[in-house]
Amino acid sequence: MLKFEQDRSKFPEEKDGKLEIDLDSQKFIKIWQGPNHPGITGNMALELTVSGDEVVESKTHVGYLHRGFEKLMERRKFIQCFPICIRMCVPEPDINEYCLAASVEDLAGIEVPDMAKWLRTLVLEMARLVILLRGVPGQGGTMSLGMGVQWGVYVRDLMIDRFEELTGGRVYHMYIAPGGVRGLLPEGFKGRMEEVLKKIDEFVVDIDNLMFSNAVFKKRTKGIGVIKPEWIEQYSVVGPNARAAGINRDVRKDYPYLMYDKLDFESYVGKDSDIYTRSRVRWHDLQTSVDMIRQIMAKMPNKGDIRAKTPNVLHWKIPKGETYQRLESSRGEYGFYMVTDGSAYPRRINLRGPSYNSAVLLLEKMLVNANISDVSSMMVSLATCPPEIER
Amino acid sequence: MSLKDVLLPFLAWGKVFKNPVTIKDPFNDRPGSARYRGFHKNDIEACIGCGACEEICQNAAIDMVPVKGIETKDGDSGLRPMVDYGRCCWCALCVDVCSTNSLNLSNEYTWVENDPDKFRYIPGVDKKDWDNNELGWKKPENYDLNEPFRIQMEELKPEKRDSSFIEFVKGYSKEQAEAEADRCIDCGLCTATCPAHMAIPEYIKAIRNDDLEEGLRIMYETNPLPEICGRICTHKCETVCAMGHKGDALSIRWLKRYIADQIPESKYKDILNQGNDISPKSKKIAIIGSGPAGLSAAYYLTNLGYKTKIFEALPEAGGMMRYGIPEYRLPYDQIDKDVKYILSLGVEIEYNIKIGKDISLEELGKEYDAVFAGTGLHLGRSTRIPGAEHENVYFATDLLREISLGNDIHVGNKIVVIGGGNVAMDITRSLVRLQNQKNIKVDVTATSLESEDIMPADREEIDESREEKAIIDPGWGPKEIEIKDGKIKGLRTIKCLSVFDDEGRFNPKFDEKDKKFFEADMVVESIGQGMDLTYISEDIKTMVKFSDRGRIIVNKDFQSSLDWFFVGGDIIEGPDVIHGIANGHKAAKGIDKFLNK
Structure with a gap:
């Protein structure tokens, strides 16, 4: 591992705890990484100040995507929110659908039928696979190891086909509506799903050989981008990023929701907290999801009600109250804080996702002293979803 | 790091020998899945x-x-x-x-x-x-964003209601009414169809918001008889209700009743803010008949500031609503509630006065600036079959009126009712009650020309009649009332094959060979009602235009050819209450227009 810290002469002077960067001194240059970067699902820019090939300061800029979804939802009836909320995380839209539905149901005091709960669990795990099948090899992609991404996108497409036949949509599934879900499994679905899962099993081995047993990949990821243990609490690091640091945080286990308490699974916990370990945790998560889907398929009933009785959605008023409903997304704890005032519209919906902490707080801190060639790897390793920051 | 880490990635070369997974031609058809959300x-x-x-x-x-x-x-x-x-x-x-x-x-x-x-x-x-395309997104099975089925109305059990005239429909509770109101999708098809164009989605919304006072205000804008209409309206709104396509139509009628039932009459004036700020006008209007049309005209005219007086031939107000509809469907105290409020606004009423006898129409015309007549259809119609002139053959309208007046009527042991409309059901069920009250074994049969699927009576009326042990045997044409030794033996009928011809005109066809004999000692005819226009003198008749079918011709303001003479209600449109109310309202506006010319 290269050490950059020795020669402090390159660094700007510090005054009142702030760096004094004099660009005219010709010691520093500013480099913008983004707003378009293939490693990030959405637009986000890093304003890097580098000295040589070493980053001395980084600022995360968001705001390229802002469409005000939270505000838009305040002007929508509860049922109308669900085609909007999905847009707050494009690659994994179902988590938004669930959080919205769970919040509405919690405040309205509605118990969803078991069949709908099984289907929701299934869809959430499928969604996790869809994002991880691109996200895991995507870590290699930041180092020009594009092959794994191609393989991942292929298997991911097969999973998207399953989404298409179950939900009618490929990217935006709009399946988990407040009150239940929008359809039972189609005829022969389980068989076709098993075929896809087998393909994923193969992919898991392939990517292990290609990426995790790759000397170059190891060299460029081990010991780099370390999240220090004291940062975990300080910056509310959750999900795989926390698990890679040895702290077992998984909402599915800690605060079971839907049918997760009926499934047998263990979250993988790493220890080195570097890019490699985080990537490895996600690779394990991928296998856990595959295993869970198999369990769900075996345990779920074939028939049942998919929707609880709700008031007429056209003028569904929800009693005054507030709630926070969370789940374990592919990036960790993800939740909606919803406040209602007794009207047919939400008073406020606030999304709490892990991306803000990762991409703004953590990344700015992590990138100092990093080599510029590692910046994109470090950025991707935190699995940021910019639309979730600026919703 | 080991040698393995250098060699293993090369396994990727194995993929070289696999078939490509991409499609070569991007324009190849790849149909969307069966549930795909396409165009x-x-x-x-x-x-x-x-x-x-x-x-x-x-x-x-x-x-x-x-x-x-x-x-x-x-x-x-x-x-x-x-x-x-x-x-x-x-x-x-x-x-x-x-x-x-x-x-x-x-x-x-x-x-x-x-x-x-x-x-x-x-x-x-x-x-x-x-x-x-057959494939594509359809509404999933058992998946409804609004409840397709109505909240069932609670009623007295048949054995509890069949010997008494107390109201058997219990009415909605708050929870029931709010749940039923919740099913509305605010499409407004009902408003367009309602003869009075009541703002139905609006007052249903008021129920949802638990703002019944607002609901009452909305109802009185177009209908001053909500208690009555909330019970016996022919609810054309419900026949067109969009939810009827999904499951059951909304119980619009019961919801209307719910609003009116919750508010005592004493509070109406405050809620509707009426009677205080009306600037009185000097003109006077006479109204003949206190049925729905007359009451509605009186209400809206009074609110316009006119002095109105109703002339009623019978001892109490309500017209056919009181004297044609049995008490178990429309209790008299509910009629009184609606009437009382209208009278409280300053409408005068004189009972037991018959125009044409006690006072002539000409005199009214001279004394008042305009006259509105809503005299209704009080006459029965006869089948004119042999035997129909027998003393134990009655018109349903006459019997219903006698029952309402509290008079004792003849009740046979075996009764046949001829007719398949709501009036026939009313008299059938009233006679069942009277037989029970007199400890006669229930034996009332209603028979009509129309087969059951095209019987004009409401489905629920037919079902409820049967629940009360009346026999409904439709599809028979009356031929003769058999009389032996001066006593009715029964009704001879022949099978009716069709009632209307291809052009939709009344032209019944019979199968003479298929006969049926209904044993009876009393027959009631209920095949429609006629109007009694004898109060219009011959002089005035020459000035008023009549249609070929004997109806007075009116313009859209319900004004006859005689400019001060306005006519509405069953004798013009209907017959039902809501048309009467709508006519009365339009006539009130018409009279206002006429007097301000």
Whole structure:
């Protein structure tokens, strides 16, 4: 591992705890990484100040995507929110659908039928696979190891086909509506799903050989981008990023929701907290999801009600109250804080996702002293979803 | 790091020998899945233009637009959804909420066009390749965004109600009414169809908001008899209700009753803020008859500031509502409640005064600035079959009036009622009650020309009659009332094959060979009612124009050819209460117009 810290002469002077960067001194240059970067699902820019090939300061800029979804939802009836909320995380839209539905149901005091709960669990795990099948090899992609991404996108497409036949949509599934879900499994679905899962099993081995047993990949990821243990609490690091640091945080286990308490699974916990370990945790998560889907398929009933009785959605008023409903997304704890005032519209919906902490707080801190060639790897390793920051 | 870490990645070369997974030609057809949410299609014949799709669309991508060749009619707004693919997000909520299941999505997803405006189109009207695609998103089974079935109204059990005239429909509780009101989709097809154009979705909304005072205000804008209408209205609104296509129509009538029932009459004046700020006018109007038309005209005229006086031939107000409808359907105290409020506004009423006998129409015309007549259909109609002149053959209207007046009527041991309308059911059920009260074994049979599927009576009336042990045996044409030794033996009938001819005219056809004999010692005729216009003197008759069928011809203000003489109610339109109310309201506006010319 290269050490950059020795020669402090390159660094700007510090005054009142702030760096004094004099660009005219010709010691520093500013480099913008983004707003378009293939490693990030959405637009986000890093304003890097580098000295040589070493980053001395980084600022995360968001705001390229802002469409005000939270505000838009305040002007929508509860049922109308669900085609909007999905847009707050494009690659994994179902988590938004669930959080919205769970919040509405919690405040309205509605118990969803078991069949709908099984289907929701299934869809959430499928969604996790869809994002991880691109996200895991995507870590290699930041180092020009594009092959794994191609393989991942292929298997991911097969999973998207399953989404298409179950939900009618490929990217935006709009399946988990407040009150239940929008359809039972189609005829022969389980068989076709098993075929896809087998393909994923193969992919898991392939990517292990290609990426995790790759000397170059190891060299460029081990010991780099370390999240220090004291940062975990300080910056509310959750999900795989926390698990890679040895702290077992998984909402599915800690605060079971839907049918997760009926499934047998263990979250993988790493220890080195570097890019490699985080990537490895996600690779394990991928296998856990595959295993869970198999369990769900075996345990779920074939028939049942998919929707609880709700008031007429056209003028569904929800009693005054507030709630926070969370789940374990592919990036960790993800939740909606919803406040209602007794009207047919939400008073406020606030999304709490892990991306803000990762991409703004953590990344700015992590990138100092990093080599510029590692910046994109470090950025991707935190699995940021910019639309979730600026919703 | 080991040698393994250098060699293992080379396993990727193994993929070289696998077939490629991408398709070579991107324009190859790859149909969407069976549930794919592709382009819209709409069965425009089934669509009723209720606009629920427009209402639920969160992107405002759907506009309801008029379409050439589709006329507005009862139960069809004549509008059809136009989809804007610049806004649509294919969430398919429009499909899930569609009342008729006419709107669906196909599994087609490619559409290339140079003109962006083409992407705004009316599915089903603008023909598209995917119109006949079987596959695509449909509303999932057992998945409803609003409750398709109505809250059942609680009623007294048949054995508890069949010997008494107390009201057997219990009325909704608060929870029931709010749940029923919740089913409304605010389409307004009901308002368009209601003869009085009541703002039905508005007062239903008031129930949802638990603001019954607002509901009462909304109702009184178009209908001053909510207690009455809330019980016995013919509810044309419910026949066209969009929810009827999905399951049951909303119980609009019971909801109206619910609002009126919750508020005591003493509070009406404050709630409606009436009677205080009316600036009185000097002109006076006479109203003949205190039926729905007369009461409605009196109410709206009084609110316009006119001095109105009602002349009623019978001892109490209400007309056919009191003397034609049995108490178990419409209790007298509820009529009194509505009437009392109208009278409290300053409407004068004189009972037991018959125009044409106690005072002539000419005199009224001279004394008052305008006269409104809503005299109703009080006369019975005879079948004129042999034996119909027997003393134990009655008209239903006469019997119902006698019952309402509290007079004792003759009740036979075996009774046959001829007729299949609501009046026939009323007298059938009244006679069942009277037989029970007199400890006679229930034996009332109602028979009609019409077969059961086209009987004019409401379905619930037929069912409830049967529950009360009356026999409904439709599809028979009366031939003769057999009389032996001066006593009725029964009714001879022949099978009626059809009632209307191909052109829809009344032209019954019979099978003379298929006969049936209904044993009876009393026969009631209930085959329609006639009007009694004897109060109009010959002089006035020459000035008033009549149609070929003997009805007075009126303009849209319900004004006859004699300018001060306005006519409305059953003798013009109907027969039912709501037409009377609507006529009275329009006539009131017409009289105002006439007097301010």
